[in-house]
Amino acid sequence: MFSLQSRQFDKAIERFKTVIDQKPDAESYFYLATGYENIGMKKEAVTAFQKVKSWQLIRPYHNSSTARSGN
Incomplete structure (x- = not known):
């Protein structure tokens, strides 16, 4: 995520x-889409979004940051 924050979009895309x-x-796809969007790769951004x-439709309760694991 640091790569996105520092506007190193190519590096962020490769990492995600x-x-x-x-x-x-879902979160990784979101950040991948954001990276694509920021460098003008609209088709790839739409696909990732x-x-x-x-x-989220398939796994509505699974999200890497809010997974129900008792945390």
Whole structure:
């Protein structure tokens, strides 16, 4: 996420693609989409945002930051 905050969008995109390859979740797709959007890759951004939406529809209670694990 630091890469996005520091506006290193190419680096952020590569990092979130790696994260998604290992363990996909809605939050990672959201940040991937944000990276694409910031460098003008609209088609890729829309595709990633659609993955966020479908991920949330399929797994409405699963989110990497709010997973119900007793934390």
